[in-house]
Every structure is written in C-alpha cells, then in structure tokens.
Amino acid sequence: METERLRLRRFTADDVGLLVDLDSDPEVMRFLTGQPTPRKEIENVVLPEILKMYGEHPELGTFAAEQKVDGAFIGWFGLQPAATPKTVDVGYRLKRTAWGKGYATEGTRALIDKAFGELGMERVVADTMAVNHRSRAVMRRSGLRFARLYHEHFDDPLPGTEFGEVEYAVDRRTWEAGRRA
Template sequence: MESGRLGLRRFTGADVGLLVGLDSDVEVMRFLTGRVTSREEVVGVVLPGMLRVYDEHPGLGTFAAEEKDGGAFVGWFGLQPTDDATTVDVGYRLNRKSWGKGYATEGTRMLIEYAFTELGMERVVADTMAVNHRSRAVMRRSGMRFARLWHEHFDEPLPGTEFGEVEYAIDRRTWEAGRRA
C-alpha cells in the first residue's frame, strides 16, 4: 500500500532491529506500556504475533511504514481484527523523529480507505488513553469521531489511566459521504 509519502509493507523476521529501535524509546511507549520492550520480547512475542495475524486474518496485520523518498523507517500502522467481523481496529506507532510531520494521519487515512474499499468493512475503530491528546487529534483528523469513554482496571496503571480509555470510530456511510463532499 502507498500514500503520497508513505509505503506500507509486511514485517519480516529481518525487521527485529526496526521494532526494537521503535519500542526502545520510552516516549514512544509512554501511553502503551510505559516501558521499553526488550529485544527478547520483540523476538519471542511481538514479531511472531504480527506474523501470525498475516496468516490468520488475510489483509489485516501490522505493516512497516517507510518514507517513499529515501526509504527511512517511520514506524508501523496496523489493522487488527475485532470481535465483529465487519469492524477492524486501526493503530499506529511512529518513531519520535517522525512525529509532527502528518504521517500518523496520512497512514491512518490510507488504512481506513483500504478497510472500506478493499476489505469491505463497515466500521473502523481506534482507541487510546483519554490523556493521549496527540493520538486523539490524529483520530479526529483521520475522520473518526469520539464514540465512547470507559475505565479499565490495571494492576500496574500508567499515569493518566484514571481518566479512562477512549474509542473513536468511523462507519462506511460516514466515510463515503466525506469522500463525496
């Protein structure tokens, strides 16, 4: 898949270093786990899980994002299955040097379009911590709208967990109307 500035591709076993580098920045992981991911966890859990989704859910998964001009690794974008076969969950994780360049919105819009036009989905959702204002702004700029707030119990909550989790969503009808406007 390609957008104006980004190319997406499947991850391979050769991409361990890219994932370790991305997940070793505590600021990148701030609203996710609050800690860096070890190389052992990337090799033994993270990457095998990504590769498994490709096999079990054709068309879905986590995709390496690279700049079309020069090929620099930006991070990843993903479409994950949900409990509803007509709904997918979009997500993204970008390295810090790629922040503030519009890549998150560009890649998210590309996957939303792909979900509706190629996969035949009826709804795309995304979620984050309520205090993750940058990610929420990406969701809004991508055409998604606030859907709900909820609270979960975590044994080791991250700072801000007390404010809850939020979900944003867009359905096919709304997305199509936006394209015609």
C-alpha cells in the first residue's frame, strides 16, 4: 500500500531490529508502556503476533512504514480486527524523527480509506490515553471523532492514567459524506 510519501508493507522475520529501535525510545513508548520493549519480547511475542495476524486476517495487520523518497523505516501503522463485527481499530507508532511531519495523519487516513473502500467495514475506531494530546490531534485530522472517555484498571498505571482513555471513531456514512464534500 502506498500514500503520497509512504510505502506500507508487511513486516518480515528480519525486521526485529527495526521494531527494537522504534520501541527503545522512551518518548515513543511514553503513552504505551512507559518503557522500552525488551528485544526478547519483540523477538518472542511482538513480531510473531504481527506475523500471525497476516495469516488470520490477510488484509489486516501491522505494516512497516517507509519513506518513499529513501526507504527509511519511520514506524508502523496498524489495522486490527475489533470485537464488534465490521469494525477495525486503527493505530500507529512512529519514530520521533518522523513526528510533526504529517505522516501519522497520512498513514491513518490511508488505512481508514482502505477499511471502508476496500474491506467493506462499517466503523473504524482508535484509542489513546486522554492526556496524549498529539495522538488525539492526529485522530481528529484523520477524520475520526471523539466517541467516549472511559477508565481501565492497570496494575502499574502510567502517569496520566487517572484521566482515562479516549476512543475516537468514524462510521461509513460519515466517511462517505466527507469524501463527497
């Protein structure tokens, strides 16, 4: 899959180093786990789960994002099945060097378009910590709208967890209306 500036491809078993590098930045992980992901966890859990998803849901999954101009890995975008039928969850994780350049919005819009235009989905959702204002702004720019605030229990909560999690969403009708406008 391609956008104006990005190429999204499936991860391979050889991509462990890319994920380790991405998840080793504490700022990238700030609103996720609050700490780097250990290499062994990426090798034994994270990457195998990504690869397994391709077999279970061939059109969905987590996709490596590379700049078209030089092939540099900048992070990933994901389109995952949700608990509700005909609904997918969109997400992204980008290297700090890619922040503030519009890549998150560009990739997210492309996956939303794929969900509705190619996959026949009825709803796309995304979530983040309520205090993650940059990610919330990406969701809004991508066409997602605030749906709800909710609270989850975490055994080892991150700073800001007390303010809750937010869900953003867009349904097919709203997406179609936006394309006609």
